[in-house]
Amino acid sequence: MINILLEMLSYPFLVRAIMVGLLVSLCASLLGVSLVLKRFSMIGDGLSHVGFGALAIASVANIAPLTLAIPVCIAASFLLLRMSESTRIKGDAAIAMLSAGALAIGVMVVSMTTGMNTDVYNYMFGSILSLSKADASLSIALSIVVLVLFALFYPRLFAVTFDESFSRATGIPTRAYNAALATLASVTVVLGMRMMGALLISSLIIFPVLTAMRVGKRYLSVTLLSAAVAVLGFVLGMVVSYVYEAPSGASIVCVNIVLFLIFAIAGAIRNAITKK
Amino acid sequence: MSLIQIQNAAFRYDGKEVVSELNFTIERGDYLCIVGENGSGKSTLIKGLLGLKAPHNGTITFGEGLTARQIGYLPQQKESQRDFPASVQEVVLSGTLNSLGFRPFYTRRQKKNALTQIDRVGMLPLKNTPFRELSGGQQQRALLARALAATQTLLILDEPISSLDPVAAADMYHLIEEINRNHGVTIVMVSHDPHAAAHEAGKVLHLENRQLFSGSAAAYRKSEIGKRFLGGESR
Numbered sequence: 001m002i003n004i005l006l007e008m009l010s011y012p013f014l015v016r017a018i019m020v021g022l023l024v025s026l027c028a029s030l031l032g033v034s035l036v037l038k039r040f041s042m043i044g045d046g047l048s049h050v051g052f053g054a055l056a057i058a059s060v061a062n063i064a065p066l067t068l069a070i071p072v073c074i075a076a077s078f079l080l081l082r083m084s085e086s087t088r089i090k091g092d093a094a095i096a097m098l099s100a101g102a103l104a105i106g107v108m109v110v111s112m113t114t115g116m117n118t119d120v121y122n123y124m125f126g127s128i129l130s131l132s133k134a135d136a137s138l139s140i141a142l143s144i145v146v147l148v149l150f151a152l153f154y155p156r157l158f159a160v161t162f163d164e165s166f167s168r169a170t171g172i173p174t175r176a177y178n179a180a181l182a183t184l185a186s187v188t189v190v191l192g193m194r195m196m197g198a199l200l201i202s203s204l205i206i207f208p209v210l211t212a213m214r215v216g217k218r219y220l221s222v223t224l225l226s227a228a229v230a231v232l233g234f235v236l237g238m239v240v241s242y243v244y245e246a247p248s249g250a251s252i253v254c255v256n257i258v259l260f261l262i263f264a265i266a267g268a269i270r271n272a273i274t275k276k
Numbered sequence: 277m278s279l280i281q282i283q284n285a286a287f288r289y290d291g292k293e294v295v296s297e298l299n300f301t302i303e304r305g306d307y308l309c310i311v312g313e314n315g316s317g318k319s320t321l322i323k324g325l326l327g328l329k330a331p332h333n334g335t336i337t338f339g340e341g342l343t344a345r346q347i348g349y350l351p352q353q354k355e356s357q358r359d360f361p362a363s364v365q366e367v368v369l370s371g372t373l374n375s376l377g378f379r380p381f382y383t384r385r386q387k388k389n390a391l392t393q394i395d396r397v398g399m400l401p402l403k404n405t406p407f408r409e410l411s412g413g414q415q416q417r418a419l420l421a422r423a424l425a426a427t428q429t430l431l432i433l434d435e436p437i438s439s440l441d442p443v444a445a446a447d448m449y450h451l452i453e454e455i456n457r458n459h460g461v462t463i464v465m466v467s468h469d470p471h472a473a474a475h476e477a478g479k480v481l482h483l484e485n486r487q488l489f490s491g492s493a494a495a496y497r498k499s500e501i502g503k504r505f506l507g508g509e510s511r
Contacts, residue, residue: 037356037360037361038356039356151380152380153380154380154381155369155370155373155376155380155381155382156373158362158366158370159370159373162357162360162362162367162370163351163354163357163370165328165349165351166349166351166371166422166423167370167373168326168328169326169327169328169344169347169349169351169432170344170345170347170348170349170371170373170374170426170427171343171344171345171374172373172374213359213361216361217361217363217406217408217409218361218362218363218366218404218406219361219362219363219366220366221361222361
């Protein structure tokens with residue numbers, strides 16, 4: 001295992017990909033705690049599809065992909081937030097519509113112009129090879145910003161996650177914090193999308209926290225465990241992907257499924273023991 | 277001047293008027309119980325008092341320097357809180373957030389305040405217990421502590437005993453009364469149970485899409501409307 005890791009680290013492009021992947025996984029798993037507990041999991045999924053549409057258009061129009069995708073995703077995240085708050089339209093149905101729509105528009109734009117090339121394929125299913133040096137530095141910088149902001153907002157994110165109506169009633173600007181959460185999630189989704197693919201990026205947000213919740217019972221412990229699970233899942237996933245020459249995104253998700261099952265069994269055993 | 281003065285206020289919900297002709301005051305140290313059937317406008321009025329909903333008619337005036345940050349709130353419990361991973365201490369600490377200003381993290385002052393409030397509701401031995409593993413009564417106590425951590429001025433309690441068994445409900449009433457009497461915290465409690473209003477609170481506001489009664493609990497017990505809703509009770 002150590003030997004394989006060392007061998008992987010001897011390739012500069014893999015080192016770059018692992019750096020970016022680790023940071024993005026950390027961001028996703030930490031934001032995921034709030035998103036999942038606020039019942040916003042679907043927003044992550046919606047964002048990845050909007051991100052795909054934006055990246056497809058950027059690649060056709062020859063714009064740097066991140067400079068278009070990040071603002072578009074942030075705008076979409078505000079829209080998705082509004083949709084999920086609205087009681088008049090069914091929020092979940094509206095999100096599903098928006099995400100399918102964005103995906104379809106992306107596919108149409110590409111197939112009518114350049115045709116389905118490897119770039120587009122990579123955005124769909126993820127590839128570590130698609131990461132240029134400039135992209136990597138930008139991704140690393142942005143994920144560090146997300147991590148720092150997450151840490152600084154931690155008490156506030158807890159409050160609006162646990163009980164938004166209480167926070168709002170006691171004078172906390174909950175809308176601003178929801179918007180901050182959506183913005184951070186958008187940046188994370190776009191950064192992680194090239195590695196994980198539009199179809200799998202939301203699993204980085206959802207799996208680690210659900211796995212951590214099998215065992216953790218306090219917010220801080222769930223947050224820290226979620227981060228640890230994300231890092232472990234990412235490293236093991238990359239090793240699996242390297243050894244079996246499998247796509248990185250799918251490998252990471254499969255490792256996360258195994259981790260989830262292990263934690264679920266451990267949690268069940270612990271509950272059975274403590275009840276006796 | 278009163279803490280809160282409501283003059284001729286009316287509220288709409290989804291374009292329809294749900295409650296109107298509201299005229300009452302909340303004084304410092306009051307224990308006011310708002311009663312009425314489901315759909316009588318209680319929840320809408322609460323939103324108005326919390327500043328989450330503006331009256332479409334009339335006025336709500338805060339006096340004595342009262343601000344939104346000095347109103348603590350015990351909301352009805354939500355489904356999503358049932359499986360939420362958080363300890364009692366984490367929950368109560370989040371109540372002190374409004375005193376944080378621009379500082380990113382809780383200081384010793386907030387942590388001490390949280391522990392004081394946990395102790396006040398008798399939950400100190402359970403401070404590290406996960407919220408979701410508490411009984412219904414204990415959860416309500418923890419949420420009451422959180423509201424107290426936010427403010428010592430005015431607490432709005434939305435159906436605080438609706439999901440509790442009789443023993444836990446009696447405990448909760450006792451605790452609320454104690455907080456009101458010994459610590460001078462103004463209480464506004466919403467309930468669908470007129471008996472609770474008549475025997476626990478000092479003042480009663482009875483709603484049925486308009487104000488049916490507003491006055492002292494003693495007067496409520498003697499009034500026509502009070503007698504009707506309290507049944508054959510003659511206390």
